[in-house]
Amino acid sequence: MSTLHEFLSRWAGPARWVGLGGAVLVMVAAFLPWAYLPAALDNVTYYGEPSILQWLGFALGFVTAACLVASPILAAKASPRTRRLLNLNRGATAAATASLVYQAIAAIAVALELGGLITLEPGAWLGVVGAAVAALATRALHAGSDARLRYLPTPAWAQILGIVVVLALVLVAAAYGLGLEDPGAFVAFGTFCGLAAWVLARVGIMGWISAAAAANRSALVLASFVVAFVFPFTQNGSDANMSIAAGVLIFAATAMGLNIVVGLAGLLDLGYIAFLGAGAFTAATLSESAFATLGWHPPFPIVMLIAGCVSALLGLLIGSPTLRVSGDYLAIVTLAFGEIFRITMNNLDGSDGPNITRGSNGIPAIPNLDVFGFNFGESHVIAGFDIGRFANYYWLLLLVLALIIVVFVNLNKSRIGRGWVAIREDERAAEAMGVNVFGLKLLAFAGGAFLAGVAGSVKAHVDVSVTPDQYVFMESAFLVAGIVLGGMGTVGGVLVGAAILKLLPEKLRFFEDYRLLLFGLLLIVMMRFRPEGLLPDQRRQLEFHAEDDELAEEADAQALPDLATAGAALSATKEDRA
Amino acid sequence: MDLLIQQLINGLSLGALYALIAVGYTVVYGIVQLINFAHGEVFMMGAFGSYTTWMLMGSPTNLSIGVALGLVLPAMILGGVLVSVGTALLMERFAYRPLRNAPRLAPLISAIGLSIGLQEAVRLFYGQIPGFPDSRRAIPFPVIEGLTGRSIQVGGVTIQHSAIFTLGALLICAALLWWFVNKTRMGRAMQATSQDADTARLMGINVDKAIATAFAVGAALAAVAGVAHGLRYNNIDFQMGFMAGMKAFTAAVLGGIGNINGAVVGGLVLGIVEAMATTYIPGQFGSSAWKDVWAFAILILVLVFRPQGLLGAKVVDRA
Numbered sequence: 007m008s009t010l011h012e013f014l015s016r017w018a019g020p021a022r023w024v025g026l027g028g029a030v031l032v033m034v035a036a037f038l039p040w041a042y043l044p045a046a047l048d049n050v051t052y053y054g055e056p057s058i059l060q061w062l063g064f065a066l067g068f069v070t071a072a073c074l075v076a077s078p079i080l081a082a083k084a085s086p087r088t089r090r091l092l093n094l095n096r097g098a099t100a101a102a103t104a105s106l107v108y109q110a111i112a113a114i115a116v117a118l119e120l121g122g123l124i125t126l127e128p129g130a131w132l133g134v135v136g137a138a139v140a141a142l143a144t145r146a147l148h149a150g151s152d153a154r155l156r157y158l159p160t161p162a163w164a165q166i167l168g169i170v171v172v173l174a175l176v177l178v179a180a181a182y183g184l185g186l187e188d189p190g191a192f193v194a195f196g197t198f199c200g201l202a203a204w205v206l207a208r209v210g211i212m213g214w215i216s217a218a219a220a221a222n223r224s225a226l227v228l229a230s231f232v233v234a235f236v237f238p239f240t241q242n243g244s245d246a247n248m249s250i251a252a253g254v255l256i257f258a259a260t261a262m263g264l265n266i267v268v269g270l271a272g273l274l275d276l277g278y279i280a281f282l283g284a285g286a287f288t289a290a291t292l293s294e295s296a297f298a299t300l301g302w303h304p305p306f307p308i309v310m311l312i313a314g315c316v317s318a319l320l321g322l323l324i325g326s327p328t329l330r331v332s333g334d335y336l337a338i339v340t341l342a343f344g345e346i347f348r349i350t351m352n353n354l355d356g357s358d359g360p361n362i363t364r365g366s367n368g369i370p371a372i373p374n375l376d377v378f379g380f381n382f383g384e385s386h387v388i389a390g391f392d393i394g395r396f397a398n399y400y401w402l403l404l405l406v407l408a409l410i411i412v413v414f415v416n417l418n419k420s421r422i423g424r425g426w427v428a429i430r431e432d433e434r435a436a437e438a439m440g441v442n443v444f445g446l447k448l449l450a451f452a453g454g455a456f457l458a459g460v461a462g463s464v465k466a467h468v469d470v471s472v473t474p475d476q477y478v479f480m481e482s483a484f485l486v487a488g489i490v491l492g493g494m495g496t497v498g499g500v501l502v503g504a505a506i507l508k509l510l511p512e513k514l515r516f517f518e519d520y521r522l523l524l525f526g527l528l529l530i531v532m533m534r535f536r537p538e539g540l541l542p543d544q545r546r547q548l549e550f551h552a553e554d555d556e557l558a559e560e561a562d563a564q565a566l567p568d569l570a571t572a573g574a575a576l577s578a579t580k581e582d583r584a
Numbered sequence: 585m586d587l588l589i590q591q592l593i594n595g596l597s598l599g600a601l602y603a604l605i606a607v608g609y610t611v612v613y614g615i616v617q618l619i620n621f622a623h624g625e626v627f628m629m630g631a632f633g634s635y636t637t638w639m640l641m642g643s644p645t646n647l648s649i650g651v652a653l654g655l656v657l658p659a660m661i662l663g664g665v666l667v668s669v670g671t672a673l674l675m676e677r678f679a680y681r682p683l684r685n686a687p688r689l690a691p692l693i694s695a696i697g698l699s700i701g702l703q704e705a706v707r708l709f710y711g712q713i714p715g716f717p718d719s720r721r722a723i724p725f726p727v728i729e730g731l732t733g734r735s736i737q738v739g740g741v742t743i744q745h746s747a748i749f750t751l752g753a754l755l756i757c758a759a760l761l762w763w764f765v766n767k768t769r770m771g772r773a774m775q776a777t778s779q780d781a782d783t784a785r786l787m788g789i790n791v792d793k794a795i796a797t798a799f800a801v802g803a804a805l806a807a808v809a810g811v812a813h814g815l816r817y818n819n820i821d822f823q824m825g826f827m828a829g830m831k832a833f834t835a836a837v838l839g840g841i842g843n844i845n846g847a848v849v850g851g852l853v854l855g856i857v858e859a860m861a862t863t864y865i866p867g868q869f870g871s872s873a874w875k876d877v878w879a880f881a882i883l884i885l886v887l888v889f890r891p892q893g894l895l896g897a898k899v900v901d902r903a
Contacts, residue, residue, distance in 0.1 A: 274689055276696070327888035334619045335887060337692055338833055342880035345830065353873045479826070483696055490693055523704035529697025530679050533690045537683075 021146035031136025032067030038129030097209035115190030153210020165218035248396035263457035269495030272430025277344025283477030285462025317459025368473030493539025586740035597747030599855020604809035605832035608802025621695035624829020630807025633667025672803035725814035840893025
């Protein structure tokens with residue numbers, strides 16, 4: 007590869023023109039039909055009238071071209087400081103590569119959906135070829151150094167505006183993506199979103215956004231919450247998508263609770279789903295369902311608390327003996343506990359034990375929540391928008407998730423959170439430093455269980471029925487997979503992981519049968535190549551890549567953003583002088 | 585009294601099955617301090633390997649006892665061993681070895697991935713082989729004349745031939761294992777590696793090879809257990825490794841993980857406890873629906889009161 011790069015780099019000048027040619031081909035291709043029949047993607051059969059997915063292809067080509075054109079102009083005209091704000095050469099390479107991936111996936115999707123390469127129209131071929139030319143040619147460009155846009159002093163309003171724009175884009179993308187019926191289109195769109203984020207990161211814009219986000223935490227949190235809150239309004243009362251969204255939120259809330267245990271305290275809990283189940287069963291037996299086995303029906307807020315406490319109690323019960331033996335044992339013991347829970351729920355059916363859960367039949371017909379006169383089962387019209395049953399639960403779950411995130415973030419920043427991280431990094435050193443290891447571990451375990459119990463109490467009402475086979479080991483493994491995929495110990499990572507793991511199987515029914523296999527492989531591959539996850543915690547990234555000095559410096563810079571900005575500005579001026 | 589002896593024998597034969605699998609956990613743990621969570625799937629692969637061998641031989645039925653026991657069964661065991669050892673070696677090479685210096689959570693999560701991946705691979709693809717049965721459901725295990733369904737009567741006690749097979753297999757395997765670990769160069773290299781891998785490397789021992797051997801040895805015993813499981817329950821399925829693996833792990837912890845003798849003792853004790861629990865616990869909780877709960881309760885109790893296991897282990901505390 008390096009020899010190829012050396013060879014190419016001699017041709018950096020002409021390569022720019024070749025790359026530009028490829029990018030133009032990609033742009034032209036968007037105006038040509040990609041498929042023979044309208045069934046594939048979002049109907050890509052017209053001349054001169056690109057569909058949305060074709061416009062996205064056009065956009066990648068355009069960004070490639072724009073980077074290629076702007077880069078030499080910037081180099082010639084701009085002051086050295088301005089020049090180094092963005093890395094347009096890297097951006098061009100990334101955009102061209104992204105183009106290639108996107109065009110190829112679109113072409114493959116068309117070929118698979120319509121049956122064979124014969125169904126591809128010239129536009130698809132032109133796009134792939136153009137993108138391939140551009141991707142190869144842009145490899146010859148000088149990569150240059152990291153973009154410095156993230157250190158650019160920006161007024162707060164501009165940063166907040168940036169955050170709002172990004173989140174608005176996320177909302178639009180989520181609404182559009184969920185609305186896509188065609189699996190090929192969904193995959194192509196999902197790939198585009200990932201690629202776009204990557205290109206922005208390579209150009210240096212993502213660095214600015216994350217710096218802005220770091221500087222305006224509260225604005226970011228508020229804006230994200232607003233975006234999540236208005237999401238149901240984009241769905242025109244469609245309950246199908248809202249039920250998926252509610253599922254994602256339940257998963258995210260549970261995974262967030264598990265993230266305290268696994269991500270912060272470093273205790274691998276493979277039976278976490280049992281705590282969710284305990285909450286759900288508690289809520290079900292205390293509900294107004296005709297099949298509820300306990301005669302007591304307290305109002306829901308109290309049920310929520312009881313469910314949380316029952317789970318926490320189970321957490322203490324299982325945690326207090328096992329947390330003394332640390333590490334790998336805990337994983338297996340929690341797994342065993344998960345099995346004990348499932349078997350016990352199955353056996354409390356009146357013949358093998360007292361009748362509490364009605365055994366494998368579970369407790370069906372759990373009525374909708376009715377809190378303070380608001381019935382969650384009824385549709386409501388708010389500002390002219392239909393808000394269905396799942397949208398109501400979506401908001402409730404959003405509140406629960408927000409609560410869990412608040413708990414998570416505050417714990418993470420507190421003395422307790424630092425104690426957990428210390429335990430995770432080195433238990434003996436932590437103990438020697440006076441950290442109450444056992445107490446903190448138990449707190450993490452019981453606290454995580456409490457949050458899962460609360461989430462479970464809502465889940466019981468959303469799902470209408472609660473049965474033991476909803477709470478099997480595979481579900482625990484999924485939760486762990488979600489955390490690992492997104493990035494252990496971070497809020498954003500868990501949300502991304504939960505969204506990916508829940509959305510993909512919902513949208514890609516054909517892949518239903520293979521999803522477990524793919525998740526298994528995903529876990530192995532992630533551990534092998536990116537154990538820190540997609541959106542890692544800086545500290546954890548370091549843990550996995552201890553030898554990487556550049557990363558360490560970056561982490562230091564992140565840890566002290568204000569100082570780092572000042573320092574970077576200083577060093578930038580120094581370098582400019584030299 | 586007959587009931588007690590009967591349950592003792594049932595427990596011993598069940599325990600022998602656990603012990604054969606438990607050795608795999610303990611050997612690997614002893615040498616790399618890794619809980620090979622996917623070991624249950626190695627056991628499952630062994631069972632499917634032996635079944636595949638039987639299919640490849642043209643699924644012979646109605647054989648004379650001599651041919652069945654002298655030819656078909658050994659071939660099936662050999663086929664199972666080849667498959668499971670191959671699986672374990674690939675696993676070690678591509679999933680665990682690259683993670684040897686990673687934080688401890690990484691190989692454990694990898695192992696979960698392996699476990700799910702192997703189960704699903706068998707569920708989805710095994711039945712796709714032309715002529716092979718649907719692997720989404722339980723597959724009836726081949727009838728081995730002289731073993732399947734036969735039993736001997738001693739007083740009031742019934743002993744299944746498959747139980748004798750399992751116990752015999754455990755005895756032979758344990759003896760071979762003892763000889764291998766204590767008397768061969770490779771066995772001593774494994775011991776040295778488990779005591780101190782760095783020093784062993786300095787002494788010229790090929791540590792990677794010793795670790796791979798540990799995986800292979802465990803896998804071979806698991807394959808024997810796979811055949812024994814098939815003979816005992818008369819069918820195999822892609823999920824069989826999960827519960828069996830959990831029980832065997834419990835057995836390994838019970839005996840003291842890292843200690844080979846402990847794994848054998850732990851397996852036998854666990855089997856007997858399980859058999860006794862279903863007979864002697866009064867009331868609803870004595871029904872067989874609860875037996876797994878009692879087994880796991882033992883796991884938790886052992887970890888609380890005697891984390892080093894019954895026979896004690898060299899390595900207990902691993903943060």
